[in-house]
Amino acid sequence: MTKPQAIQPGDHVGVTFDDDDSLAATTLDFVEQGRRAGARVLVFAAPHLAGSLPGVQVMEPRSTLDGLMDFYAEAVRQAATEGRSGLWTSVEMSWARAIDPDELVAAESGLNTLFGDGRLTAICHYDTRLFPPAQLTRFHQAHPVGREAACLRHRTTSAGVTFTGEADRTNLLAWQALTRALPDGEAVIDITGMSFLDVRAMAQLGLVAAARCAPLSILACPGQSAHLRLLRVDRVARLVTVEEPALRGAGRVMPYG
Numbered sequence: 001m002t003k004p005q006a007i008q009p010g011d012h013v014g015v016t017f018d019d020d021d022s023l024a025a026t027t028l029d030f031v032e033q034g035r036r037a038g039a040r041v042l043v044f045a046a047p048h049l050a051g052s053l054p055g056v057q058v059m060e061p062r063s064t065l066d067g068l069m070d071f072y073a074e075a076v077r078q079a080a081t082e083g084r085s086g087l088w089t090s091v092e093m094s095w096a097r098a099i100d101p102d103e104l105v106a107a108e109s110g111l112n113t114l115f116g117d118g119r120l121t122a123i124c125h126y127d128t129r130l131f132p133p134a135q136l137t138r139f140h141q142a143h144p145v146g147r148e149a150a151c152l153r154h155r156t157t158s159a160g161v162t163f164t165g166e167a168d169r170t171n172l173l174a175w176q177a178l179t180r181a182l183p184d185g186e187a188v189i190d191i192t193g194m195s196f197l198d199v200r201a202m203a204q205l206g207l208v209a210a211a212r213c214a215p216l217s218i219l220a221c222p223g224q225s226a227h228l229r230l231l232r233v234d235r236v237a238r239l240v241t242v243e244e245p246a247l248r249g250a251g252r253v254m255p256y257g
Contacts, residue, residue, distance in 0.1 A: 010155070011144070012111065013122065013123040016126050017125055021052070023052075024049070024053055027053060033088070039079065039087060039121065040078075040087050042059065061092065065103060065104070072120060088122070089121070091124050093127070094130055105173060109142040109174060109176070110177060112174050115144075140171075141171060142177075144174040144175075149168070150165070152167050152171050159186070161189055163178075163191050163194050164195075167194065167196070167197050169200065180208055182208070187214065187216050191224055192220060197227075202227055202233065206237065209233065215237075216237045218233070218237050
């Protein structure tokens with residue numbers, strides 16, 4: 001069983017489990033956190049698991065990816081109408097065995113754009129008995145948070161996106177999806193609050209900038225700016241170095257294999 005980092009509103013978490021008791025414990029903890037946060041809580045799981053989740057209304061998961069983003073967007077709006085702080089949803093993913101793995105990865109990656117205002121929080125539980133390790137690795141990479149590894153958080157702004165936390169190979173697909181999901185016209189990516197980016201993550205910023213027709217500005221602390229210049233990201237994006245003492249320790253970079 002792998003457990004997520006401490007969950008915050010707006011997190012999209014991927015975890016694995018290898019027995020029903022572990023799944024139940026993680027789910028019950030998530031439900032309690034959501035209730036304390038004043039959120040509407042939805043739990044989707046196979047019917048046979050209902051007996052392991054006392055006090056929780058369990059719904060059968062959707063059996064298709066069609067309309068998934070619209071479903072969650074509408075559920076968040078409904079929660080807000082009810083006066084809730086947001087929507088917390090727990091999804092046991094055994095239903096996804098029938099889904100093409102590439103389609104599932106694309107869907108999980110794409111859903112990350114819904115979490116930028118902090119009103120949607122989700123945890124996806126993958127059974128190690130049902131999915132092969134190579135697939136699980138890619139599923140986890142589509143989640144910004146999970147597996148006691150990198151923990152990436154973001155908030156969307158009118159101009160772009162602000163990131164905090166870490167980006168490395170463990171959440172690579174989520175990072176790629178979020179850095180590409182920018183508004184039309186001039187955009188800004190703020191990485192000054194990030195504590196770690198590996199080389200691949202920094203190079204991704206250059207790829208995003210080079211693929212855009214409109215200008216991209218990247219706000220970075222001095223250490224981050226230095227590494228971005230080494231990667232020649234400044235040739236395709238405008239680097240804005242933020243001289244903030246509190247950020248001088250950020251921007252560690254390590255090579256990848």
